[in-house]
Amino acid sequence: MPLNYLPSFVDIQEEVLNALNKSMPVVALESTIITHGMPFPSNVEMALSVESLIRDRGAVPATIAVIDGRLKIGMNALELNKLAQIKDAMKISRADIAFAISQGKTAGTTVAATMIVARMAGIRVFATGGIGGVHMGAETSFDISADLTELGKTNVVVVAAGAKAILDVPKTLEVLETQGVPVVGYQTDSLPAFWTSGSDLEVPLRLDNAMQISNFLKVRDELQLTAGILVANPIPKLDEIPTAIIRAYIKTAQCEMEAKRISGKAVTPFLLKRIFELSDGKSLIANIALVKNNARLAADIAVQFYK
Numbered sequence: 001m002p003l004n005y006l007p008s009f010v011d012i013q014e015e016v017l018n019a020l021n022k023s024m025p026v027v028a029l030e031s032t033i034i035t036h037g038m039p040f041p042s043n044v045e046m047a048l049s050v051e052s053l054i055r056d057r058g059a060v061p062a063t064i065a066v067i068d069g070r071l072k073i074g075m076n077a078l079e080l081n082k083l084a085q086i087k088d089a090m091k092i093s094r095a096d097i098a099f100a101i102s103q104g105k106t107a108g109t110t111v112a113a114t115m116i117v118a119r120m121a122g123i124r125v126f127a128t129g130g131i132g133g134v135h136m137g138a139e140t141s142f143d144i145s146a147d148l149t150e151l152g153k154t155n156v157v158v159v160a161a162g163a164k165a166i167l168d169v170p171k172t173l174e175v176l177e178t179q180g181v182p183v184v185g186y187q188t189d190s191l192p193a194f195w196t197s198g199s200d201l202e203v204p205l206r207l208d209n210a211m212q213i214s215n216f217l218k219v220r221d222e223l224q225l226t227a228g229i230l231v232a233n234p235i236p237k238l239d240e241i242p243t244a245i246i247r248a249y250i251k252t253a254q255c256e257m258e259a260k261r262i263s264g265k266a267v268t269p270f271l272l273k274r275i276f277e278l279s280d281g282k283s284l285i286a287n288i289a290l291v292k293n294n295a296r297l298a299a300d301i302a303v304q305f306y307k
């Protein structure tokens with residue numbers, strides 16, 4: 001990757017640049033989860049502990065965000081702390097990442113925007129919580145996350161705990177298939193559903209260790225397949241919230257959302273926040289546990305890939 005051609009608005013951390021230049025493992029991390037997905041200070045605590053977990057496994061973490069129009073690839077604790085407290089940060093995807101940079105804005109990058117930046121920098125593996133997908137009622141609202149089309153064209157491994165259970169998961173799987181995105185269950189045949197480790201849906205493919213996933217990526221590279229890979233990593237059983245309980249919270253939150261006529265970008269942050277309140281903070285604890293679990297696996301995949 002010709003890192004010397006990175007655009008002038010990019011600030012890449014030295015540790016990340018060194019690792020990329022030496023073909024050492026790097027794991028990209030998104031920042032919408034910090035700006036819109038979790039309350040302060042849990043968001044920054046999560047961000048810092050995820051970074052240290054990745055280091056412990058022998059990879060370099062690179063959290064991606066836009067701060068005052070600078071595209072950050074890798075952030076220090078001070079910057080993470082600042083980002084975690086900004087009240088009016090944008091939430092940016094493929095459609096508006098260039099807008100945020102050109103206008104000097106501060107923004108959290110979604111899965112889609114983070115994938116774009118990761119690929120530009122030559123980072124192959126990326127950890128998040130859950131990807132965006134086809135929203136319930138999409139047949140009338142047309143609300144389908146740009147994460148899905150990005151996965152269809154950007155060759156990065158995304159490790160997530162499945163699609164968030166607030167989505168229409170069967171339709172999300174269909175769109176991923178249409179987009180040519182392999183969905184790989186990690187040590188599971190059942191599709192993980194974010195707060196719960198499984199669902200009644202089967203996962204299309206299954207792999208059981210990081211080396212197999214890394215080999216899969218290498219073959220896809222040789223075939224010059226341009227889509228990403230979605231690795232669906234179940235939340236650890238100890239941390240999951242029982243399906244019936246989480247379903248009730250989701251239903252309540254969705255009804256409130258309809259009554260308030262919330263749509264577009266605000267949908268996911270609203271639902272996550274309401275489910276957090278309804279569950280007395282338990283959804284957040286589960287969310288943090290699953291992100292950490294994904295970070296560990298992403299680091300292991302990156303380490304295998306560069307062996």
Ligand code: PSU
Binds near residue numbers: 272
């Ligand atoms: N995973 C989490 N919390 C989040 C998100 C993912 O655990 O907040 C964010 C991701 O950035 C994802 C976005 O890309 O939600 C999806 O938003 P939308 O549905 O508007 O595309």
Ligand code: MN
Binds near residue numbers: 143144146265267
């Ligand atoms: Mn949407």
